[in-house]
Amino acid sequence: MISIIGRGNVATHLYKAFKDKVDVIMVNPHSLEEIDYKSELILISVTDNAIKEVAGNLKPSNALIAHTSGSIPLKELEGVSDNIGVFYPLQTFTKGVDLDYSQIPVFIEASSQENIEKLRFYASLFSNSVAFADSGARKKLHLASVFACNFTNALAGIAQNILKDTGIEFKTMLPLLKQTINKLDSLSPKEAQTGPAARGDSKVIESHLEMLKDSPHLYQLYDILSKIISQSNS
């Protein structure tokens, strides 16, 4: 039995990932009295700032208490129970967008080897990829995922804006975006890099910067990313 505290994207998707595999309930953070303290696992899946408060309001029990945040260290739960852990699913969760839960890597950490094995058991109920990551590694993983996921989506938004008024639909770019990622199945990012900065084509780079001169943020962004690409190529 698992109790998931939260009502956001992560809580909702974890509930769906577990629900055909094990008894699971979802508890609103404002209705903690609904928690089943006979649960073997209580997952705190609330915003980072609220984790400590929610954990502090839990009643004593035998449950393993774990949060699901990438950036909060395990020690944030110290004092709450002897059995604490972290259960961090590496994925971008959006309500209403279906996911293949078996493909979601889960990174776990806990206060004892026994608790690590418990978390590994529960994660393996839906995921094919479960690995240990201590708080330091997980923090780097979270930072890496901001670059690779959140910022990649922001670049897609920028591309969409650039296409505004051209009559070309942003959707036309999706095969290119998918192939950009699919290439990474067989090539490293360095091997997969293409484009003007990778070719050292300063004429194209200059003409692109000229097009961006009225958007200081985009100009800087283009300039920095081109420099990063040309440096990693040299």
Added chain:
Amino acid sequence: MISIIGRGNVATHLYKAFKDKVDVIMVNPHSLEEIDYKSELILISVTDNAIKEVAGNLKPSNALIAHTSGSIPLKELEGVSDNIGVFYPLQTFTKGVDLDYSQIPVFIEASSQENIEKLRFYASLFSNSVAFADSGARKKLHLASVFACNFTNALAGIAQNILKDTGIEFKTMLPLLKQTINKLDSLSPKEAQTGPAARGDSKVIESHLEMLKDSPHLYQLYDILSKIISQSNS
């Protein structure tokens, strides 16, 4: 019959895309005498800087002469022939990485409606998505693709670097990257945006910037992208 001049990634993939559909030969830019001037279409698929020179060295013929560059305007070919055009496949080409050519959008432009229809015919031999784009729209499309493709790949490289020394393999992040793009099938980039900047989570943003303080480029990059996300959210 098509003659493709070039020996790079784009030329190689265009040759493969056409070869089961139509007579096609690939000609080394240094051996222009191998061109078959009975070709209906001569595609100049060389680096941007070399297009004008290669075009100037072609013998007079009835062939439609088109380049394949995103950033070079049609008028670069003016004077070479009355029948000129642009045949721009929007994809990231890497030798040795297979592609589903039917998924590659081709953007065409030409000196006459008849030539546009010719290019549409040839593009449709392999692509399900053929559209007209004038030189201005194509230049914006190329800029958009640098952001959405080349820079996205650079972000993947940054993520890989951040994971160095954590013991976590970069490959573990690929399901996240794929889902980041797959979400855009049903959501706009704005709707799909997640992460600390989208949530306005300044505590996480500050701790990430702190982690990047010894890498000025990455620090600036994180800062600018977070600002772009929070501005487009407000």
